Amino acid sequence: MAFLTLQDISMRFGSRERGFLALDRVSLSVAEGEFVTLIGHSGCGKSTLLNLIAGLMVPSAGRIMCDGRVIDRPGPDRGVVFQNHSLLPWMTCYENVLLGVRQVFGKTLSPAELRDKVEASLSLVHLDHAMAKYPHEISGGMKQRVGIARALAIEPRILLMDEPFGALDALTRASLQDELARIVEATRSTVVMVTHDVDEALLLSDRIVMMTNGPGARIGEIASVALPRPRDRLALATDSEYADCRARLLQFLYLKQRRQAA
Amino acid sequence: MRRTNISIPCRGVADVASRDQLRILAGRLLGTSAAASFILLILLVFAWHLGTMGGSQTGPAVDSEYAKLIGQAAGSQPASAIPSPTAVIGRGVELVRDAFDSQGPNGIGIGWHLLHSLGRVLLGYVLAVLVAVPLGFAIGLSPRLYGALNPFIQVLRPISPLAWMPLALYTLKDSAASAIFIIFISSIWPILINTAAGALGVRRDWLNVAKVLGLSPITKLTRIVFPAAVPMIMTGMRISIGVAWFVIVAAEMVVGQNGIGFFIWNEWNNLQIASMIVAVALIGIVGLSLDQALAWAGQRLSFQE
Known part of the structure; x- marks a missing residue:
């Protein structure tokens, strides 16, 4: 039973004749509780696809259904984690998370219950100690964790992440990947994540959607990652299933969809 | 003689020495920008002072704009040369x-x-x-x-x-x-x-x-x-x-x-x-x-x- 379905999604920017066709008839279904990664070269339209699911854009053709309803605008059933954290610099971490929580639960919950929700989601990402801090006072990795807490706090049905760790250094990225895996496990979230990091995709996903190069990007291949969870990045390094999957991804990205020399 | 003690060619020492010199130089420059402003002020006031010393001896001078404003009477007004710095400071204190x-x-x-x-x-x-x-x-x-x-x-x-x-x-x-x-x-x-x-x-x-x-x-x-x-x-x-x-x-x-x-x-x-x-x-x-x-x-x- 598909939770999220994309039916023949096309996205064209600009006019029909001279516009730019970013996505060409993309179809995909995501089951509840599934972790799906979109991978591809930059400019292949994977972020556009995520923005369409988020409702920040409307597809030129086709339709997106989430939990039986057609998506035409953003909604609290979909939580978004942005690439560059997008925290509001004039609010503390606590206030940044509270902003969405109050919007979604303000009418049904008491102020104390709202506070509990914000604190719970910040402690889920281990940031209890930084609640009163402003974004400029914390590190890049911490900012991204607040971004994840903000998205999770509104208790979305699906979590959408646009290269959430792309701007972080390798070590911080690794620890946040582990933390995300733990959170997803604990909350049983449905996740669609955009990445261009092969190992990140393998570590986190149930399925990896490989996209062809634009213009007119489509889904090239879909790989199921049958590795047991929890996944340990050290053990994976010698796992043969992991190695096979990795080889398949690399082949797709660097042989079949090799970037033309610019 | 300290210099002779460290005469062995050694990059580290040379670097430290030049960095110290740089810091002293930077310190001096910082010092001078404030000092230069002050010196400039003194010079300007002094030039003003010299200028007004000459002016007061050339007798009454009437600004032509002022003469236009109040007509012939301007000529008979008392001296109106630019006042000296001390006069201005004195007036400032009064005001x-x-x-x-x-x-x-x-x-x-x-x-x-x-x-x-x-x-x-x-x-x-x-x-x-x-x-x-x-x-x-x-x-x-x-x-x-x-x-x-x-x-x-x-x-x-x-x-x-x-x-x-x-x-x-x-x-x-x-x-x-x-x-x-x-x-x-x-x-x-x-x-x-x-x-x-x-x-x-x-x-x-x-x-x-x-x-x-x-x-x-x-x-x-x-x-x-x-x-x-x-x-x-x-x-x-x-x-x-x-x-x-x-x-x-x-x-x-x-x-x-x-x-x-x-x-x-x-x-x-x-x-x-x-x-x-x-x-x-x-x-x-x-x-x-x-x-x-x-x-x-x-x-x-x-x-x-």
């Missing part, structure tokens, strides 16, 4: 000492004049802020309103504030109200334009946050657009306070019964050149203070990244 004297309508101290000017500036300026910030927001958020009002703004903005003066006097029939109107009309534009630009230029990322969190329009305006525009609004307000302080001096020369502009003009009519120079210096100091106050407020109210 500051009697700053808040109030003996009759024509004899109030320079402090009262400054306060009158500041009062007018603040009144006109606050009115301008109250009108320009909401209007700027409306313009920034509504492209249609922006399109409709933009031609008027573009035409009205370059008009010299003083060009409004006769019209203001004629319609408002009150010189104080006219001066305040002039301040209002001259300080409204920078705030209006900057506020509109601030509201229009909110980062797409932040607007996307508002969208995905499903914020209501009111929440979006108060929690996202307004805080995001604060730095621009404060920039506009800082430009405006400078313009207002510029304009008040000229306005008071035309319509004042008091105020620092009136004071200068009055002292000019009395040929009190030293008082004029003191007043000019005070205008600069007050203007600087206003600017710094707004800069400080802007820094306090704007978000940090």
Whole structure:
């Protein structure tokens, strides 16, 4: 039973004749509780696809259904984690998370219950100690964790992440990947994540959607990652299933969809 | 002899030595920029002093503008050469000492004049802020309103504030109200334009946050657009306070019964050149203070990244 379905999604920017066709008839279904990664070269339209699911854009053709309803605008059933954290610099971490929580639960919950929700989601990402801090006072990795807490706090049905760790250094990225895996496990979230990091995709996903190069990007291949969870990045390094999957991804990205020399 | 002890060629030592020298040099340079300002001031005052020493011996000199203003009588007026620095400083001390004297309508101290000017500036300026910030927001958020009002703004903005003066006097029939109107009309534009630009230029990322969190329009305006525009609004307000302080001096020369502009003009009519120079210096100091106050407020109210 598909939770999220994309039916023949096309996205064209600009006019029909001279516009730019970013996505060409993309179809995909995501089951509840599934972790799906979109991978591809930059400019292949994977972020556009995520923005369409988020409702920040409307597809030129086709339709997106989430939990039986057609998506035409953003909604609290979909939580978004942005690439560059997008925290509001004039609010503390606590206030940044509270902003969405109050919007979604303000009418049904008491102020104390709202506070509990914000604190719970910040402690889920281990940031209890930084609640009163402003974004400029914390590190890049911490900012991204607040971004994840903000998205999770509104208790979305699906979590959408646009290269959430792309701007972080390798070590911080690794620890946040582990933390995300733990959170997803604990909350049983449905996740669609955009990445261009092969190992990140393998570590986190149930399925990896490989996209062809634009213009007119489509889904090239879909790989199921049958590795047991929890996944340990050290053990994976010698796992043969992991190695096979990795080889398949690399082949797709660097042989079949090799970037033309610019 | 220390030098001979470390004569072995060693890069580390050489680096440390040159870094120390660099630091000393930097320290000296920092020292000199403040010192240079001071020396320059001394030189300028000294040149002024030399200039006025010669001037006082050449006998009475009458400014041609002044002669034009009051006609033949100018020739028989007492000497009016530029006063010496000591005379100006002496006059400054007197003026500051009697700053808040109030003996009759024509004899109030320079402090009262400054306060009158500041009062007018603040009144006109606050009115301008109250009108320009909401209007700027409306313009920034509504492209249609922006399109409709933009031609008027573009035409009205370059008009010299003083060009409004006769019209203001004629319609408002009150010189104080006219001066305040002039301040209002001259300080409204920078705030209006900057506020509109601030509201229009909110980062797409932040607007996307508002969208995905499903914020209501009111929440979006108060929690996202307004805080995001604060730095621009404060920039506009800082430009405006400078313009207002510029304009008040000229306005008071035309319509004042008091105020620092009136004071200068009055002292000019009395040929009190030293008082004029003191007043000019005070205008600069007050203007600087206003600017710094707004800069400080802007820094306090704007978000940090």
